[in-house]
Amino acid sequence: MGSDSIGEESPERRFRTLFISDVHLGARGSQAERLLDFLRTHDADTIYLVGDIVDGWALKSSWHWPQSHNDFVQKMLRKARKGAKVVYVPGNHDEFLRNYYGTHFGGIDVVENIVHEGADGKRYLVIHGDIFDLVVQNARWLAHLGDTAYDLAIRINRFVNMFRRWFGAPYWSLSQWAKLKVKNAVNYIGAFEQTLAAEARRHGADGVICGHIHYATIRDEHGIRYMNCGDWVESCTALVEHEDGRFEIITWTEPLRKVAPVASMTARAA
Template structure:
């Protein structure tokens, strides 16, 4: 079978925090993902273009342009594309409730899944106290974050030459620093509280570059992550089931099976369907106890424990 025949079709795909216009953007991996995915609806959940960084210095390689044209082509060819601007592309908030090139711009949206759940779709920066009340500190934090991304790029260049897969330094630091962990927890609780106030079943957001899908009280909290560190997307199948796809890890593992030692970012496409099948088989194999089986099957596709 060819990659095309293995290509699944999703009902909905959510991506955010791509940060086109920055050197840390993993545009090639996102293009690979977009070329493997078909869907009825695509949500762009903010910070797709990094206006903050582009104001300071212009950086716009062909791969970043290709991401925009690929998304626009999907919209032109019949897919529904909804853009919810974030704080880094807040310039687009001037065009809320307008349509450009078949792309609808909305401040937020309510998405109904195939099984009837109502999900609030927001970027989430309005629940970040630093962005809301201390903008200067947000800019300072953005500068420090970009420095970490630069260091991360050099570090992963060395890892690739040594035959190792991608590893996110900034994600590691966020998960180890107590204040960062507390910030993420506070953010998640605040977003879930807003969803509960609006009497919806769940929420899909971005902003904090931390992919997650879990229940917070009675609210299903979903964060689709980013395309700078983790390269993740949230997807809904035709039955309404939601999954997180960790694309960089999926590609790396797939290449380790098909061609050990090769860099996944430069690998030819293997087909999203084949990759997902590989991970589902891997998760089910070796799950001898019921407790272990449940833990593996609930894990995001492509996410290693």
């Protein structure tokens, strides 16, 4: 067991529900240490793991599993044992778990998708979202190529942020900047959001909670609330539901344990 499994700290902030996606355990870009730091002070009665928690693609190419990755798995299993409801919705990088829908691993439920009922009674479809990504579904080789390019961007980003830390500048995300600046990326995000909103509507839900594109946001899309958890490779974001039904995206990118979380976006379920 890792150091994180010795004793359980009392969380400073407790929520009704916590949504985490795209941790990519097994990939060198995963910032599992920051996620563990976040979880030391944030907890919830229900935790949804919204896909790509384990990166099977990365593990196939080269084995990388440091102690922090094991510590996160142990923490989730421990939370489930202590009574938390933990639900795992696999994504494309952990698609090997899609053979186990309806089963339980250490108290963690594995499901294809699930409808979460908010504190105010509104219903939210929880789904990773990759099945609505035509690149992943129809051109797997291109998706892997894009994944390799993304890994390169992560390495560059680490180098840039090392210098930014030396000069006291805040964290900066190369891929997030590109997503906002490159027209094709902006169009892709917009189409993805619209498609997921339509799927939520098809399920008779009031909103959708997803991951996959590593872009955290809360917005309304034609009467449907679209919420994306973001990721723990670059943006280091989690989606939380407060007891009164408010949803909030919490960003955790600053040096570990040195600053309070920055609430990047808050929304009341409407």
